Amino acid sequence: MKRIFIIFLSCMLLVPSFGSFFVYTSFKLNQEEISKTICVQRKMVFNSCNGRCELQKSLKKYSDNEKRMQNNLKEKAEVVYIQNTATANFKLVTPIESPAKLFASFDAKPISVSNSTFHPPSYFI
Numbered sequence: 001m002k003r004i005f006i007i008f009l010s011c012m013l014l015v016p017s018f019g020s021f022f023v024y025t026s027f028k029l030n031q032e033e034i035s036k037t038i039c040v041q042r043k044m045v046f047n048s049c050n051g052r053c054e055l056q057k058s059l060k061k062y063s064d065n066e067k068r069m070q071n072n073l074k075e076k077a078e079v080v081y082i083q084n085t086a087t088a089n090f091k092l093v094t095p096i097e098s099p100a101k102l103f104a105s106f107d108a109k110p111i112s113v114s115n116s117t118f119h120p121p122s123y124f125i
Helices: 002-029 033-038 052-080
Strands: none
Touching: 002 052, 033 052
């Protein structure tokens, strides 16, 4: 059921992008009837239009309608992008100072010096 719903929604998203294709397809399916009844040049003896004038009108009407819809969406989108900023009142807290504890004192001279380099145990190698 989920797959069918996903496929249906995907098709619904793709339908507007195929709008001019649908107009052209419906014209081709009804071209004979359009050329005989609606076409401006239908009464001419050698009619070379075959209803293409109506196809151009339909495509222009579709593109104008699409532009109008895009303009409406742009106007609505401007309203959507209003952002409210939240103000937060932060208080400065003074840090608590703790007395520093020094474990090593460098006042005295060193007792000995190590010349050896650290080598890891051999069983790790």
